[in-house]
Every structure is written in C-alpha cells, then in structure tokens.
Amino acid sequence: MLSYALRRLLSAIPTLFIIVTAAFFMMRIAPGGPFDQERTLEATVMANLNATFGLDKPLWQQYAIYLGNLFQGDMGPSFIYRDKRVHEILAEGLPISMQLGATALVLALVLGCLLGSMAALRQNTRTDFGVIAVATFGITVPNFVVAPVLSLVFAVMLSWLPAQGWGNWNQMLLPVIALALPQVAVVTRLIRGSMIEALRSDHVRTARAYGLPARMVVVKHALRAAILPAISYLGPAAAALLTGSIVVEQVFNLPGIGRYFVQGALNRDYTLVMGTVVIVAIFVVVFNLIVDLLYAVLDPRVRYD
Amino acid sequence: MTREPVLEIDDIRVTFDTPDGAVEAVRGVSMRVGQGETVAVVGESGSGKSQVMMSAMGLLASNGQATGSVRYRGQEILNLPTDKLNKIRGAKITMIFQEPMTSLDPLYTIEDQLCEPLMIHGGKSRGKASARVLELLKLVQIPEPERKMKAYPYELSGGQRQRVMIAMALANDPDLLIADEPTTALDVTIQAEILHLLADLQKRLGMSILFITHDLGIVEAFADRVYVMRHGKLEEEGETAQIFNAPVTEYTRMLLDAEPSGTKAAPAQDAQVMLEGHGVKVTFGQPAGFLRKDTQFTAVRGIDVALRQEQTIGIVGESGSGKSTLGRALLQLLPAEGRVVYLGHEIGGLDRKGMRPYRDGLQMVFQDPYGSLSPRMTVSEIITEGLLVHEPGLSSKERAKRAAQALEDVGLEPSMRNRFPHEFSGGQRQRIAIARAVVLRPKVIVLDEPTSALDRSVQKQVIELLRRLQKEHALSYLFISHDLAVVRALSDYVMVMKDGAVVEEGQTEQVFDNPRASYTHELMRAAFDLRGILREKLA
Numbered sequence: 001m002l003s004y005a006l007r008r009l010l011s012a013i014p015t016l017f018i019i020v021t022a023a024f025f026m027m028r029i030a031p032g033g034p035f036d037q038e039r040t041l042e043a044t045v046m047a048n049l050n051a052t053f054g055l056d057k058p059l060w061q062q063y064a065i066y067l068g069n070l071f072q073g074d075m076g077p078s079f080i081y082r083d084k085r086v087h088e089i090l091a092e093g094l095p096i097s098m099q100l101g102a103t104a105l106v107l108a109l110v111l112g113c114l115l116g117s118m119a120a121l122r123q124n125t126r127t128d129f130g131v132i133a134v135a136t137f138g139i140t141v142p143n144f145v146v147a148p149v150l151s152l153v154f155a156v157m158l159s160w161l162p163a164q165g166w167g168n169w170n171q172m173l174l175p176v177i178a179l180a181l182p183q184v185a186v187v188t189r190l191i192r193g194s195m196i197e198a199l200r201s202d203h204v205r206t207a208r209a210y211g212l213p214a215r216m217v218v219v220k221h222a223l224r225a226a227i228l229p230a231i232s233y234l235g236p237a238a239a240a241l242l243t244g245s246i247v248v249e250q251v252f253n254l255p256g257i258g259r260y261f262v263q264g265a266l267n268r269d270y271t272l273v274m275g276t277v278v279i280v281a282i283f284v285v286v287f288n289l290i291v292d293l294l295y296a297v298l299d300p301r302v303r304y305d
Numbered sequence: 306m307t308r309e310p311v312l313e314i315d316d317i318r319v320t321f322d323t324p325d326g327a328v329e330a331v332r333g334v335s336m337r338v339g340q341g342e343t344v345a346v347v348g349e350s351g352s353g354k355s356q357v358m359m360s361a362m363g364l365l366a367s368n369g370q371a372t373g374s375v376r377y378r379g380q381e382i383l384n385l386p387t388d389k390l391n392k393i394r395g396a397k398i399t400m401i402f403q404e405p406m407t408s409l410d411p412l413y414t415i416e417d418q419l420c421e422p423l424m425i426h427g428g429k430s431r432g433k434a435s436a437r438v439l440e441l442l443k444l445v446q447i448p449e450p451e452r453k454m455k456a457y458p459y460e461l462s463g464g465q466r467q468r469v470m471i472a473m474a475l476a477n478d479p480d481l482l483i484a485d486e487p488t489t490a491l492d493v494t495i496q497a498e499i500l501h502l503l504a505d506l507q508k509r510l511g512m513s514i515l516f517i518t519h520d521l522g523i524v525e526a527f528a529d530r531v532y533v534m535r536h537g538k539l540e541e542e543g544e545t546a547q548i549f550n551a552p553v554t555e556y557t558r559m560l561l562d563a564e565p566s567g568t569k570a571a572p573a574q575d576a577q578v579m580l581e582g583h584g585v586k587v588t589f590g591q592p593a594g595f596l597r598k599d600t601q602f603t604a605v606r607g608i609d610v611a612l613r614q615e616q617t618i619g620i621v622g623e624s625g626s627g628k629s630t631l632g633r634a635l636l637q638l639l640p641a642e643g644r645v646v647y648l649g650h651e652i653g654g655l656d657r658k659g660m661r662p663y664r665d666g667l668q669m670v671f672q673d674p675y676g677s678l679s680p681r682m683t684v685s686e687i688i689t690e691g692l693l694v695h696e697p698g699l700s701s702k703e704r705a706k707r708a709a710q711a712l713e714d715v716g717l718e719p720s721m722r723n724r725f726p727h728e729f730s731g732g733q734r735q736r737i738a739i740a741r742a743v744v745l746r747p748k749v750i751v752l753d754e755p756t757s758a759l760d761r762s763v764q765k766q767v768i769e770l771l772r773r774l775q776k777e778h779a780l781s782y783l784f785i786s787h788d789l790a791v792v793r794a795l796s797d798y799v800m801v802m803k804d805g806a807v808v809e810e811g812q813t814e815q816v817f818d819n820p821r822a823s824y825t826h827e828l829m830r831a832a833f834d835l836r837g838i839l840r841e842k843l844a
Contacts, residue, residue, distance in 0.1 A: 123367070200366075201407065202402060202404050203410040204410075205408075206409065206410070208364055208394075209395065210421065210473065211391035211393070211395030211396060211422065211425065212391070212421055212425060213388075224412050225412060301457070
C-alpha cells in the first residue's frame with residue numbers, strides 16, 4: 001500500500017504540471033491585464049509596472065520564471081495586494097477555508113448517512129418521501145440562495161446567530177450549514193440507494209437469518225457496505241466544497257481563500273489566480289488519493305500492490 | 306417410523322405484492338420434519354420451495370406476506386416479532402444458502418462473522434467464541450483453520466466459503482438445519498465433499514436437515530423423505546425410495562425422466578476441419594513494472610484442438626479450469642497466443658475489423674439467458690441485429706423473414722417477435738439466444754454453459770433443440786460445460802480441463818466409461834455416483 005501511495009504521489013507531479021501550464025497560458029490568452037483600469041495609465045507608468053513585475057519579458061520566460069519560483073515554494077507577488085506575496089495571502093486564508101470545508105464535509109457525511117439509512121429502512125413510506133424531498137431541495141437550490149436566506153432569517157430577522165465573522169461555534173454554524181447542505185443532499189441520496197441495495201444483499205440476509213439484533217444488522221453489516229459509494233464521492237465533494245466556499249465566504253464575510261478566486265480573476269491578478277489554482281489542484285489530487293486509500297482500509301478486497 | 310416433530314408447517318401461503326398485483330408464490334403447503342430426519346423439498350425454479358422456508362424464518366422480501374402456521378417444537382414462529390424470532394433463528398434453526406460467494410459479509414473476517422452468533426446466542430465472550438470458531442472450522446475440515454480464521458471471504462474458494470457457512474450453522478448446536486440449494490453453485494467434486502460433510506455431521510450431532518434442491522441426484526443420495534413442489538403447491542410426498550421407484554404423479558415422473566439422455570455419433574474421419582487451434586495460450590494480468598508486482602496468470606496453457614464439421618467437442622472442467630477462456634480465445638474474443646485457423650484462414654490475432662468477415666460463421670451462446678439479451682430490444686431486433694452487419698444488402702422484409710425462420714427453428718412462435726426478453730422464461734430466452742446465433746447461418750457455435758442456468762426439464766428441451774439444429778444445418782459445436790450428464794448426451798469427443806491444461810481427451814464413450822486420468826475418474830464419480838460416494842464415506 002505504501003508503494004502504491006508513493007506511486008500515486010509521483011504520478012501527481014505531471015498532473016499538477018499540466019494543470020499549472022494550462023492555467024498559466026489560458027490566463028494570458030484572456031484579454032486585459034492586472035494594471036488595466038477604467039482610466040488608462042500613461043504609457044511610461046505602465047511600462048514601469050510591467051518591468052517591475054517582469055511582464056515585459058517574453059511569455060515563455062515568464063512561465064519559466066514562475067515555474068522556477070513555484071518549485072521553491074514562492075508563488076510570486078500579488079499584482080493587486082502589492083505588499084504581500086501570494087503564498088502569504090493564501091497561508092492566511094487557507095486554514096479558515098479548510099476548517100469550514102472540513103466541518104461541512106463531516107456534517108455532510110454524518111447527516112447524509114443518518115438520513116439516507118432512515119429513508120432506506122423505511123423505503124416508500126412518508127419518512128422516505130420526506131427525506132427525498134429535502135434532498136432534492138438541497139441539490140437543486142444553490143448555495144448563493146441558501147446562504148443569504150439563512151443569514152436573513154437567523155441573523156437579521158431572529159438575531160439568533162451572528163451574520164459574519166469566524167472563530168466561535170455560533171459564527172461557524174450558518175456558513176457550515178449553507179456550505180454542507182448540497183453535500184448532505186448528495187450523500188443522503190447516495191447512501192439511500194446503496195443502503196437499499198445492501199439491505200437486500202445476501203450477507204445481510206445471512207445476518208438476519210442468524211438472529212443478529214436489528215441494529216447490528218443495519219449498522220455493522222448493511223451500512224458498512226453502503227458507505228463505500230459515499231466514500232468515493234468524497235473526492236468530488238472536496239472540490240465542490242472548495243468552489244462552494246467562494247460564495248459562502250463572500251456572504252458571511254469570512255477571511256478564507258474563496259474570495260481570492262473571484263477577486264483575483266476579475267482583477268487579472270495572474271499570480272493570485274495561479275496560486276489558488278495550484279492549491280485547488282493539490283487539494284483535489286491529494287483528496288482523491290486519500291479516498292482511494294480509505295477505500296482500501298474499509299474494503300479488504302481492495303488491495304493496491 | 307414416527308419421530309418427534311421438530312418443524313411443522315401447516316397450510317402456509319405466501320403472497321407478494323407486486324406492481325402487477327398480488328402474486329401467490331406458495332398456495333397452501335404443509336410439511337413436517339422429524340427429529341434427526343433429512344427431508345428434501347424438490348421443485349423447479351419458481352415452485353415456491355425457497356419461499357416456504359424464507360417465510361418460516363421471517364426472511365421474506367418486504368413486499369411478501371405469509372399466512373398459515375409454522376411451529377418449532379410446538380411454538381408458533383410464523384410472523385413472530387423480530388426480537389422473539391431472533392432467539393430461535395441462528396440458535397435453534399439455522400440456514401445455509403445457495404450463494405456461498407455472497408452469503409458472507411465481504412468486509413469482515415471469517416472469525417468476526419462466526420463469532421457473532423456465538424456471542425449473541427451463546428452469551429460467550431469474544432475469546433471463548435474465537436476458540437469455538439477454531440473448533441468449528443476444524444469440524445468442517447477447512448485446511449489451515451488458524452490462518453483461514455483471519456482471512457476475508459474473498460480469500461476463500463466457493464467450497465471453503467460454503468464450509469464456513471456450515472460452521473456458522475453448526476455454531477450453536479442447532480436442532481434443525483435448513484439448507485437452501487447449498488451445493489448448486491459448487492463444482493461436482495466439491496458438492497460431493499460438502500454433502501458428505503453434512504451427512505457425517507448429522508450422524509454425529511443428531512440434528513434434522515431440511516434440504517431444498519432441484520437436483521434429484523442429491524435427493525436420492527441424501528434424503529429420507531421428499532416433498533415435491535410445483536407452482537406453489539405440494540405435488541407429492543413420501544419416502545425417498547418410494548418417490549424414486551413408484552412416483553404417483555405425472556410431474557414427478559417427468560422430473561425423474563428429465564435426466565439428459567442419448568448419445569452423439571462421431572463425424573466421418575475425413576470430415577472437414579472447421580476450426581483449429583494450435584498451442585492456444587491465454588495470460589491475464591500485467592508483468593512486473595515500476596513499484597508493481599507481477600500479476601500475470603496463465604489461464605490456458607497451450608491447447609491444441611481441431612473441430613470437424615458436424616462434430617461436437619465437449620469441454621468439461623470445474624470453475625477456474627480455463628474452459629470458457631479457451632472458447633473465447635478461439636473466437637478471438639480475448640487476446641491469445643498460438644495459431645487459430647478457421648476454414649484455412651489464419652484468424653489468430655485478427656482485430657475486430659479483421660475478424661468481421663468471419664464472425665457470421667463463428668457464433669457464441671452464453672450461459673446467462675437473463676444477462677445476455679438486451680432488455681431494451683425486442684426479440685426481432687435482437688435476432689436481426691447481426692444480419693444488419695453481415696448481410697447489409699437484405700431488405701427489411703427479408704430480414705423479418707429470416708428472423709421468423711430462426712424463431713421457428715428454435716421452436717418459438719414467430720408472432721412473439723415483437724416482445725421483449727423479460728416476457729420470456731429462462732428456457733425461452735436461451736432459445737432466443739440460439740436463434741440469434743443461427744440466423745446468421747453459422748458453421749461453428751461455441752456454446753458456453755448454455756444449459757446450466759436452466760431446470761432439468763427445460764434443459765432437456767434445449768438439448769433436443771441443439772441436436773436438431775446441428776443435423777439440419779451441419780453445425781459444429783464447441784460445447785463448454787461443467788455438467789457431465791449434458792456433455793455426455795451432446796458430444797462425440799470430450800476434452801477434460803484442469804488448471805488451464807487438458808488432462809484427458811478422447812471419444813466421449815471412452816472418456817466416460819474408461820477414464821484414464823485419476824482426475825477424470827474423480828469427476829465422473831462425483832457426477833454420477835453420489836450415493837456410492839456418500840455410502841462409502843459414511844460407512
């Protein structure tokens with residue numbers, strides 16, 4: 001398994017390289033630049049700025065310099081937040097985004113397993129239809145609707161929870177719920193489906209035939225098998241949480257990295273966008289690896305050697 | 306001989322609530338199992354034989370409903386609340402199922418799963434339960450029990466898994482063991498071993514056995530008394546000897562009569578060779594690479610075969626012997642080494658496009674009549690699909706005519722052509738699959754276990770059909786099967802395979818009557834003399 005993990009990590013290097021390269025050149029093909037403003041700058045000022053940031057060099061040279069710096073852990077200067085390097089900006093926001101994302105992920109898994117199992121055990125009853133209705137709602141309503149509505153109801157109208165900030169559990173509650181809701185819905189649907197199948201499987205029939213208590217049959221034998229598809233969804237879920245956090249962090253004014261996606265792209269802050277792309281790519285690659293390894297831990301039939 | 310009854314079933318009825326309305330699977334059946342008795346329930350698929358037991362054990366599917374009475378030693382257990390039923394099932398009454406591959410939870414070790422009923426019913430600690438598990442595994446004669454305890458189900462063979470199920474069934478010294486087709490999914494030699502094990506354990510431990518099966522050979526060798534079921538009702542009951550020697554009903558006679566019969570004459574010595582393989586070898590897996598172990602495995606180890614016109618070569622062997630792989634390799638459905646010659650053309654290694662001109666002459670019929678027909682195509686679409694590729698010049702009228710002809714050939718009404726596969730029974734579906742092959746007027750058909758998923762009575766009809774088609778169209782068959790009785794009835798030449806190699810080959814008569822290899826001998830005995838084996842081993 002160790003050699004498998006190692007091989008996967010090594011194979012991630014060319015993947016990341018391709019992503020970085022594609023993102024770098026696509027960013028440059030888009031018209032406009034970081035110093036374009038409504039009022040055009042004087043030619044000499046522009047030339048100075050470009051020279052300072054190395055934008056006057058040929059594109060391939062800029063690319064080479066960027067790669068070289070990236071290799072040493074330097075993501076270059078931000079073009080907009082002039083006094084900071086990109087990796088410093090990201091290092092500040094990343095812990096908050098990760099905390100938000102991880103909490104939402106755990107919530108999605110726990111709640112999804114619970115609701116999905118409930119629905120499967122009471123298939124085609126009101127409980128089941130109720131859960132499906134909620135799950136469909138969670139999937140179809142985007143979080144740029146959910147987040148402001150939550151904020152409006154619980155923070156503005158009821159004043160139960162703060163509308164912004166980060167640090168206390170009550171500040172975390174609304175953004176986590178807003179971010180987790182669509183994932184809860186997806187996990188619920190996944191678990192419901194696989195649970196229905198698991199409950200009908202031969203080995204669950206065996207467990208029943210041998211008089212095991214109902215809870216043991218459901219949790220130990222059915223859910224353990226049913227959770228596997230939900231585990232493989234964790235990879236895409238992590239990516240969805242990262243992009244979902246863009247909206248949620250904006251609505252609740254959280255100092256995470258999500259807002260840099262949008263601002264960076266709009267301002268043509270080349271290095272900042274590249275930085276977030278690299279972070280997201282690493283995240284997705286690593287998460288998929290974790291999912292695969294977790295799979296092997298949960299399912300003894302999966303062996304990587 | 307009256308024995309104290311362990312299980313009494315009275316007028317049980319099972320109804321399933323389906324989208325097409327209520328379906329009555331069991332329609333008033335009564336049975337008794339006495340102390341220490343072995344009772345067999347026989348019937349073809351759909352007779353409701355399993356559902357009787359499922360309802361008794363509270364294991365019906367959620368849309369199933371049972372009425373009537375099931376008493377275990379006088380106590381009513383039908384529709385008992387789960388917690389009360391759980392005191393009996395797994396402790397007093399235990400079950401073994403047909404599917405050893407899936408009946409164990411793949412995510413837990415053998416030890417974990419065997420400990421569960423011991424801890425729950427026997428109130429044992431984990432340590433004591435583990436000790437008992439080891440004892441049980443030794444009792445059911447699993448090799449290396451200490452190591453197998455820590456293994457996961459996927460690491461065990463089908464026969465070993467069924468032994469584990471038997472160990473589980475015996476764990477709490479049950480009164481009654483219900484075995485639902487426990488050997489159907491196993492190879493014949495393993496079947497003989499498992500049945501011997503069950504008979505031996507029963508002799509030593511004194512429990513009653515209720516044995517559900519469709520296989521009359523097992524019943525004759527194994528049971529004291531027999532119930533014959535058909536369409537959810539009891540057809541006949543009686544002592545085993547009586548049922549076999551003097552069956553009362555027409556249906557029982559038909560079942561007894563359904564063993565495949567007849568032989569096939571060899572083709573002329575100088576008959577044309579249709580399909581030839583030289584040193585056919587198939588390897589799966591990948592060689593060792595960067596940070597990767599060698600996973601290569603040779604499934605077929607260089608086999609020579611020559612199939613003549615109107616010849617049927619039977620390829621027999623147990624699961625994993627490579628017989629299906631050989632069939633697929635000859636048809637170029639798998640990459641293989643060695644030479645393959647079809648009517649003088651080298652076809653070995655040809656790609657899809659290169660093979661296309663020969664495909665209409667080389668057809669295949671698969672084992673699973675449920676999975677091998679597309680559920681979204683009508684019968685007529687399924688049958689004519691090949692014509693679109695191989696005879697694109699045909700008008701739709703001509704195609705329809707050919708399809709109707711093919712359906713008639715296989716004994717189906719051409720008026721059925723607009724129906725979908727799910728509207729047909731297993732035997733009819735296999736006929737459709739055969740029609741799909743013969744519509745192209747092939748010269749060679751590889752039949753991969755075409756009768757294995759079918760009831761004996763249906764099997765017999767399919768065998769007749771294959772015989773007739775062979776004569777009418779001068780076909781050559783490569784008949785792959787683990788069922789020796791069927792192979793004997795259909796083939797004139799037999800190749801016995803084991804571990805990817807041919808251990809013996811020759812004229813059918815000679816291989817069956819005077820097997821030279823000890824493996825062939827063992828195979829024949831397990832298939833045709835189950836009673837002898839059991840008697841000999843138990844004596």
